[in-house]
Amino acid sequence: MEKQKIPTRVVPRLSRYYRILREFDDKSWISSRELSVETGFTDTQIRRDFTYFGHFGNRGKGYNVEELKKSLKKILGLDKSWNVMLVGAGNLGKALLGYKGFLEQGFKIVAAFDEDTSKIEKNIAGITVYSMSKLVDIVKEKQIKMAILTVPENVCQEVAEQVVASGVKAIFNFAPKQLKLPVDVKVRHIDMTVEIERLSFMVSRQ
Amino acid sequence: MEKQKIPTRVVPRLSRYYRILREFDDKSWISSRELSVETGFTDTQIRRDFTYFGHFGNRGKGYNVEELKKSLKKILGLDKSWNVMLVGAGNLGKALLGYKGFLEQGFKIVAAFDEDTSKIEKNIAGITVYSMSKLVDIVKEKQIKMAILTVPENVCQEVAEQVVASGVKAIFNFAPKQLKLPVDVKVRHIDMTVEIERLSFMVSRQ
DNA sequence: CAATGTGAAGAAATTCACAGCA
């Protein structure tokens, strides 16, 4: 059961269901139809998505909000908290240090790194900025398991390799560059240029 | 030809091809095989993607870098420049005002808006922050065609509606909330929480 | 030859249609 292949697009939808459920504290039961209205996905798809992980529903009633929330939380790996580091304390990096959304889901940024000496040892949003040379030590010391990369494009491959060398196997990359890393390193890439260009494509075409 | 249905996943790939080509100024010709190495997509897929828009290649030679770049630029709607506004000059908003990647592709942020009076009439990265009440006038005056939304989740639907009421039909949303807008309004949504949760899922599972 | 371009096959994701259960 743990090994079953999950269609890739299921996961972001789970994340969205989970968010909606957090807004539904007043209800005890919710049907796939109601979730459909909230999320814009079809009710069939929602039920299908759940079947990859088990049987969460009650026929005739729907899903118990609390239970479903707990199940999704577990599936998404949000039942434990993550120590995270941020590498690259530029504009975007600083903004993310202050972003509440991560912490709320258990992603705790415990250290930041930058090579600019003027930033080092300073605090941003309560998080200390360290020199890159301390990366390995601090990863170990603070048990860091995930890295957010907000470094310039021209150094991101190199920085990613340093991160991987420190033992971190999960990278959240904001640089507009595809990383080439060992297959066991998990990477998510937010590429703002790609996204704005998709928008531009949509508008230009219609 | 203009009306042919384009598979949704083709577009972000085009954007990636386009970026790679910009790094290949020294070469005059590039093959789908070479593009494949750079992008990680298969050569077949790359050729297939291009066929949706015409015949760009030369058998035996590959693609002319300059021509292909120009074609992709046109397809993605980057051959003209876009006047863009940013709504919500918080941490993330400020970071995006200073982001060079948008301007390079012709997305010019010409105004920012915020309801916090302490920010109004100030300059951030050379861009003036206006009161929300001026939105409609400035959209008209500056011919704004796209909006970047970096407002808190609890107001983003409302703000998005204001934006749409001003006549803007392209929205780039960073708030962790699905917008419900008329179908003719094009929306792209960057949802950082969804992305970090995908990462957490990947790591938790493997 | 060295590459593109593309029908046809195959795989993946979604939706239909309905059986099954509280």
Added chain:
DNA sequence: TGCTGTGAATTTCTTCACATTG
């Protein structure tokens, strides 16, 4: 009856295999 859960059908996307062309 109201809803879930799921085989089967369908649609969408990707890859294979190869004909085609400079």
